[in-house]
Amino acid sequence: MAVVVTSTFVKPRLMAEAPLRATQDPRWVRWLLTGTAxxxxxxxxxxxxxxxxGEALRRGxxxxxxxxxxADALASxxxxxxxxxxxxxxxxxxxxxxxxxxxxYSFRGKSxxxxxxxxxxxxxxxxxxxxxVLVFGAQGWLGPWLIEHDVKIIFAVPxxxxxxxxxxxxxxxxxxxxxxxxxxxxxxxxxxxxxxxGWQAFWRVTLPNIKWGLxxxxxxxxxxxxxxxxxxxxxxxxxxxxxxxxxxxxxxLYNEYNFVGAFAVASLLALLALVTLVLKxxxxxxxxxxxxx
Amino acid sequence: MSLLRKQxxxxxxxxxxxxxxxxxLGLIVLVPLSAAFLKTAGMSWADFVAAVAxxxxxxxxxxxxxxxxxxxxxxxxFGLIVAWVLVRYAFPGKRIVDALVDLPFxxxxxxAGIALTAIYAKNGWVGQWLEPHGVKIxxxxxxxxxxxxxxGLPFVVRxxxxxxEELQPEIxxxxxxxxxxxxQTISRVLLPELFPALLTGFALSFARxxxxxxxxxxxxxxxxxxxxxxxxxxxxxxxxxxxxxxxxIAVVMLTASFGLLLLINLxxxxxRRHHRV
Amino acid sequence: xxxHVSNIHKSFGAFTALGGVDLNxxxxxxxxxxxxxxxxxxxxxxxxxxxxxxxxxxxxxxFHGEDVTRVPAGxxxxxFVFQHYALFRHMTVFENIAFGLNVRPRRDRPPASxxxxxxxxxxxxxxxxxxxxxxxxxxxxxxxxxxxxxRALAVEPKVLLLDEPxxxxxxxxxxxxxxxxxxxxxxxQLTTLFVTHDQEEALEIADEVVIMNQAKxxxxxxxxxxxxxxxxxxxxxxxxxxNVLRAPALAPAxxxxxxxxxxxxxxxxxxxxxxxxxxxxxxxxxxxxxxxIHAAGPQARLSLEQLPGRELIEVELSRSELVGLxxxxxxxxxxxxxxxxxxxxxxxx
Numbered sequence: 001m002a003v004v005v006t007s008t009f010v011k012p013r014l015m016a017e018a019p020l021r022a023t024q025d026p027r028w029v030r031w032l033l034t035g036t037a038x039x040x041x042x043x044x045x046x047x048x049x050x051x052x053x054g055e056a057l058r059r060g061x062x063x064x065x066x067x068x069x070x071a072d073a074l075a076s077x078x079x080x081x082x083x084x085x086x087x088x089x090x091x092x093x094x095x096x097x098x099x100x101x102x103x104x105y106s107f108r109g110k111s112x113x114x115x116x117x118x119x120x121x122x123x124x125x126x127x128x129x130x131x132x133v134l135v136f137g138a139q140g141w142l143g144p145w146l147i148e149h150d151v152k153i154i155f156a157v158p159x160x161x162x163x164x165x166x167x168x169x170x171x172x173x174x175x176x177x178x179x180x181x182x183x184x185x186x187x188x189x190x191x192x193x194x195x196x197x198g199w200q201a202f203w204r205v206t207l208p209n210i211k212w213g214l215x216x217x218x219x220x221x222x223x224x225x226x227x228x229x230x231x232x233x234x235x236x237x238x239x240x241x242x243x244x245x246x247x248x249x250x251x252x253l254y255n256e257y258n259f260v261g262a263f264a265v266a267s268l269l270a271l272l273a274l275v276t277l278v279l280k281x282x283x284x285x286x287x288x289x290x291x292x293x
Numbered sequence: 294m295s296l297l298r299k300q301x302x303x304x305x306x307x308x309x310x311x312x313x314x315x316x317x318l319g320l321i322v323l324v325p326l327s328a329a330f331l332k333t334a335g336m337s338w339a340d341f342v343a344a345v346a347x348x349x350x351x352x353x354x355x356x357x358x359x360x361x362x363x364x365x366x367x368x369x370x371f372g373l374i375v376a377w378v379l380v381r382y383a384f385p386g387k388r389i390v391d392a393l394v395d396l397p398f399x400x401x402x403x404x405a406g407i408a409l410t411a412i413y414a415k416n417g418w419v420g421q422w423l424e425p426h427g428v429k430i431x432x433x434x435x436x437x438x439x440x441x442x443x444x445g446l447p448f449v450v451r452x453x454x455x456x457x458e459e460l461q462p463e464i465x466x467x468x469x470x471x472x473x474x475x476x477q478t479i480s481r482v483l484l485p486e487l488f489p490a491l492l493t494g495f496a497l498s499f500a501r502x503x504x505x506x507x508x509x510x511x512x513x514x515x516x517x518x519x520x521x522x523x524x525x526x527x528x529x530x531x532x533x534x535x536x537x538x539x540x541x542i543a544v545v546m547l548t549a550s551f552g553l554l555l556l557i558n559l560x561x562x563x564x565r566r567h568h569r570v
Numbered sequence: 571x572x573x574h575v576s577n578i579h580k581s582f583g584a585f586t587a588l589g590g591v592d593l594n595x596x597x598x599x600x601x602x603x604x605x606x607x608x609x610x611x612x613x614x615x616x617x618x619x620x621x622x623x624x625x626x627x628x629x630x631x632x633f634h635g636e637d638v639t640r641v642p643a644g645x646x647x648x649x650f651v652f653q654h655y656a657l658f659r660h661m662t663v664f665e666n667i668a669f670g671l672n673v674r675p676r677r678d679r680p681p682a683s684x685x686x687x688x689x690x691x692x693x694x695x696x697x698x699x700x701x702x703x704x705x706x707x708x709x710x711x712x713x714x715x716x717x718x719x720x721r722a723l724a725v726e727p728k729v730l731l732l733d734e735p736x737x738x739x740x741x742x743x744x745x746x747x748x749x750x751x752x753x754x755x756x757x758x759q760l761t762t763l764f765v766t767h768d769q770e771e772a773l774e775i776a777d778e779v780v781i782m783n784q785a786k787x788x789x790x791x792x793x794x795x796x797x798x799x800x801x802x803x804x805x806x807x808x809x810x811x812x813n814v815l816r817a818p819a820l821a822p823a824x825x826x827x828x829x830x831x832x833x834x835x836x837x838x839x840x841x842x843x844x845x846x847x848x849x850x851x852x853x854x855x856x857x858x859x860x861x862x863i864h865a866a867g868p869q870a871r872l873s874l875e876q877l878p879g880r881e882l883i884e885v886e887l888s889r890s891e892l893v894g895l896x897x898x899x900x901x902x903x904x905x906x907x908x909x910x911x912x913x914x915x916x917x918x919x
Contacts (some may be wrong), residue, residue, distance in 0.1 A: 025381075025475065026475075027315075030382050033374055033378050033382070034375060034378045034382055034384055036371070036374050036508070037371070037377075037378040037379075038378075039377040040371045040374070040375065041375065041390060041393065041394070044442060044443055044446060045393055045394070045396050045397070045443075045446070046393070046569070047412055047418070047419075048400075048408035048409055048412060048443065049396065049400070049408070049413050051409075051411050051412050051418060052404060052407075052408045054418075055407075055408075055411050065476075069316070077390055089446040090317075094313070094314065094317045094318075096311075097311075097313045097314050097317075098310070098314040098318075100306060101306075101307055101310035101311040101314055102309040103305050104302065104304050104306075104307075105304070105311075106322050107311075113314070113315075113318075115321070115554075115558065116318060116323070116375070117318065118554070119322055119326070119551075119554075122500060122504075122550040122551060122553065122554040123504065123547065123550060124503070124504025124506065124523075124524050124527075124543075125402075125503070125504065125505075125506050125507070125524070125545055126504070126506045126524040126527050126528055126543075127329070127524075127527065127543045127546060127547060130327035130329065130527060130539060130540065130543050131326055131328050131329050131529065131543075132325055132333065132542065133531070134325070134328040134329060134332055134536070134538070135324070135325050135328050137536075139534075139536055140328070141328060144428040162321070165321055166321055166322065166325070169321060169322060172566040177387075185302075185304060188304055189303070189527075192303055192304065197305070198305035198306050201304070220398070223398070223399045224398075226401070227399075227400070227401025227402070227403075227404070228401070229401060229402050229403040229506065229507035230402070230506035230507050230524065233506075233507075233528070234531060236530065244337070246401075247401045247402075247403040247404070247507070250401075250403050250404065250407065251403055251511075252411065254407050254511065259411075262407055263411075265409065266401075266403070266407060266408070269400070269401045269403075269404045270400060270404055272399075273396060273400040273401070273404075274399075274485055275401035276399040277393065277395055278390045278392070278397055280318075280392070280395065280399075281388070281392045
């Protein structure tokens with residue numbers, strides 16, 4: 001599928017005889033590899049995406065909107081938004097603080113700290129939920145105390161927020177740390193010599209410089225927060241209309257053989273994924289532009 | 294706190310930012326994680342072995358390990374081709390394809406799970422064509438493998454892409470000017486250069502596959518001894534209120550994941566040294 | 571406003587960046603901190619600005635007799651120009667220059683119209699009128715440099731500190747800008763200390779040159795003083811070319827009025843401080859043989875071998891002088907040292 005502009009006056013044979021540059025592959029190789037890559041991606045990526053929308057609309061638009069507008073479905077949307085609205089800002093504050101101390105100062109134990117921040121990525125989602133059950137569950141460390149004070153965390157919204165926060169923990173920090181390390185601290189020093197205090201240096205100099213990286217981290221963090229399944233599944237208790245996030249609601253509908261309903265809610269999440277990919281591409285592009293300048 | 298003594302800096306906020314970072318890291322990550330290890334430490338050795346080495350659990354380890362290995366291998370092979378095509382060739386729609394590679398990161402795993410099942414079930418989009426030939430994908434080990442391939446796909450591509458982009462054309466031109474043909478240039482010059490990144494991508498994809506849950510549970514059918522993956526086993530034990538059993542298996546998995554994380558860090562350190570020529 | 575620095579120590583781990591440095595910068599002067607990289611000059615500048623702190627318990631920094639050692643960087647009233655300018659890339663030229671005024675607490679902040687006036691005055695001063703809406707990325711290196719200078723001056727600093735102000739510029743802009751800086755300094759009369767590793771730059775524009783090496787100050791003086799009367803072998807070698815000759819070999823050669831000879835010492839003599847004349851037996855001076863003549867450029871350069879000792883000597887002379895002497899390869903000549911220095915040890919550089 002390589003774009004080769006062929007003039008009608010030049011016979012293809014002559015084109016083929018043009019010597020290849022050392023970094024170029026013969027045309028049949030280019031076609032073969034591009035074709036292989038596209039077929040592979042079509043089967044493994046595009047097909048599932050198309051299947052979501054296809055299945056959701058199988059019974060027509062009416063059934064689709066009825067499924068989306070269902071009260072339990074709307075409750076799951078609300079809970080998903082709440083979980084994201086708490087966990088994403090929390091991880092943004094953390095990511096900025098972590099990146100600030102790691103990028104702006106030198107101290108011992110820094111590389112250990114960076115490794116620990118990445119730790120949640122290495123933990124299976126199911127285990128991410130399990131550990132909170134071990135701390136806050138009825139059998140857990142704080143269980144008796146929580147029951148005594150009538151505080152519900154597991155099988156309730158706080159547990160869902162905690163599990164979501166855990167699985168999205170590293171996203172913002174790991175975008176900002178390398179970015180701020182690469183940018184160095186000279187501009188902040190300049191602001192300080194001009195009389196700015198620490199907050200002013202941060203708000204007026206640091207933040208505008210990292211805004212694209214921060215936004216990128218927020219987009220990825222949000223996508224994962226809204227879509228998390230395994231960890232939330234463990235701590236939610238699956239109470240309809242109360243502790244079901246959208247992915248959990250998809251599971252329940254699917255297990256009840258309500259396929260149109262399941263795929264309708266799933267299609268909302270797939271749309272979210274597409275929006276995420278588009279925003280991500282835009283931010284990458286803007287970021288590259290800001291750097292090229 | 295002597296471990297964390299810093300050199301003086303005129304920028305304020307070190308104590309505040311580090312203090313908050315450590316407190317948040319401790320509360321959200323380290324304390325809950327340690328709960329798993331402490332819970333298991335309270336078990337007797339015999340109980341622990343019984344929990345983590347029963348035949349059903351062993352079957353799940355085998356499935357998780359081999360399906361993840363197969364998925365990571367397929368991703369390494371095709372991921373290399375995809376990365377190469379995206380970096381080296383021009384074709385219409387390339388930017389869209391490039392953006393689409395991240396779909397498995399952005400698409401919730403449960404959505405991927407039911408979509409893959411709809412495709413590969415016996416009356417599904419693809420399944421209906423395979424069924425008459427005796428090929429079953431959904432509710433078999435192959436289904437597990439397909440789901441794990443889906444979620445691990447971006448790791449190899451995204452680790453290789455920047456390395457490929459930074460490879461200088463001069464290296465290939467030098468090889469060509471020394472008389473190497475294109476295949477020799479690729480196999481003896483390019484692939485060795487790419488190998489550390491390929492290995493990192495493979496390991497990341499493998500690690501992700503080991504812990505994956507959402508996309509697998511729908512397509513696997515969850516038959517004990519046959520299509521039960523390790524994370525599902527943890528959920529099953531939890532639902533039976535067997536917290537100790539669930540935690541014991543979790544500790545085995547955590548140990549494996551942290552080992553992999555360490556390995557990936559070592560590979561990256563090694564490749565950085567290797568490349569600093 | 572003068573700067574007084576006394577007994578500053580600074581180490582980074584095992585590396586000593588400053589080992590007890592004392593320095594006075596007289597008010598209104600343009601002073602260069604000159605030295606090779608790693609000599610501690612930038613560290614000293616940053617400590618004066620308050621961007622780094624001296625080692626615990628060491629040293630004192632005073633501006634016009636007022637101790638500022640404990641005063642934070644933002645309150646020292648120094649203008650600091652960074653080597654790579656550190657302009658705020660997301661702000662326009664105007665916003666960059668106004669930054670120091672805009673971050674003041676409301677009660678000390680001039681009204682917006684005053685700020686705009688001051689920014690425009692500064693833009694005029696650094697000859698960048700009309701560029702106030704540009705972003706740093708749209709400016710040339712020399713223009714960025716001057717924006718950085720204007721930004722530092724906007725807060726009306728008492729002293730101006732510049733870190734390698736011309737380091738990131740190409741050779742031609744460098745020369746223009748340093749002459750401009752000299753004129754600019756005469757205009758504003760602000761105590762200015764700048765760091766450089768380029769001896770030509772320091773000697774050309776500074777009132778006073780401070781030469782640093784290996785965490786210590788080697789010599790302080792006017793450009794002429796440090797060039798003509800280097801205090802140490804390091805200064806001799808760092809400022810321009812020099813022949814280093816073992817003293818005993820030259821014992822008969824040194825003319826009366828030259829330095830008293832020290833046994834096992836070394837004689838330092840600049841290539842243009844050697845007079846050359848056709849060989850006459852018994853004429854005294856150093857006998858040498860010409861091994862190379864390089865006549866490209868305004869000055870001719872001869873490489874010679876001293877006859878008994880086989881030491882290499884370089885001599886510079888004008889081209890007309892060379893023509894007048896009618897010298898050829900392998901001619902024997904007499905050398906006389908017009909001005910030389912004798913140090914008792916050979917310093918490694």
